[in-house]
Amino acid sequence: MKMEWIILVAVWLTTSSLFFFIPRKKLRLAQFVILFTQVITWLIGLVVVQLGWIDYPVRCFASANMTSFTFEYLAYPVVCGLFNARFPENRSIGFKLFYYGSYCTILTIVEVVIEKNTKLIDYIHWAWYWTWITLFITFVMSRIFSKWFFSVSVPQVRIGENHE
Template identity: 40%
Template structure:
């Protein structure tokens, strides 16, 4: 195996994501599973659309004939969405919820900008950082709405 920086990053994301999923408290596991699967569904479809349209590419990836990033779409991002969903401060003020929901896409977007600038993990073509931020923000919002609906939570009330 060729141990490039890109391969190390991919392995690290899988490792940290798996550990993050394994340490989820038992009381949150059902909500975590729903959030994880829902986010995989969304990002897999959107990732295929983005790559097939040539807006971005993943030069270093896990599978030769799958041009999307399994690391991001199947493991990393869904694992992050799990934590957003299980620790979302639904009972807090609008300002706290706003900051919470903005912090996730901001952190992911900043990381992606660094990866795009300094590695071959991702390359933008007609894509830009603000599309990443917007798509992540929207999909995380959808994840919160779906999870609330799935568990029939009332607004502002969380388990």
């Protein structure tokens, strides 16, 4: 049990340090994506736990939530924010797909290793490919929604100007 808590603390520290890799000019984008992703992962996390597909025997806030607060509300949303802030917008479609695939694959490998070696997550009726697919879908959703959100023209009002 001690190993699980060491891993949770390490994930919190590592995730917190990821903010330093977000370019300053993309910080608003990353913050938006983090909040958007938290909504998605909260819903998906609750569904998979309630359906009995995944169990989180060791978790933060165990009496309040059956999902993994550390992954659903912190680690994955921050990684998703970093993903969007550093997205290779001007690269080829092949490179963009590689970018998506790399993030999904690395996160899936980490989850599978944690699932096999700890009590932080137990797959009941789940498999690694479901993790990969849901990560891919949420990365795509966050990318599409953030592009749409930041493309909406918002009139800028300057203090002291006459707006009649």
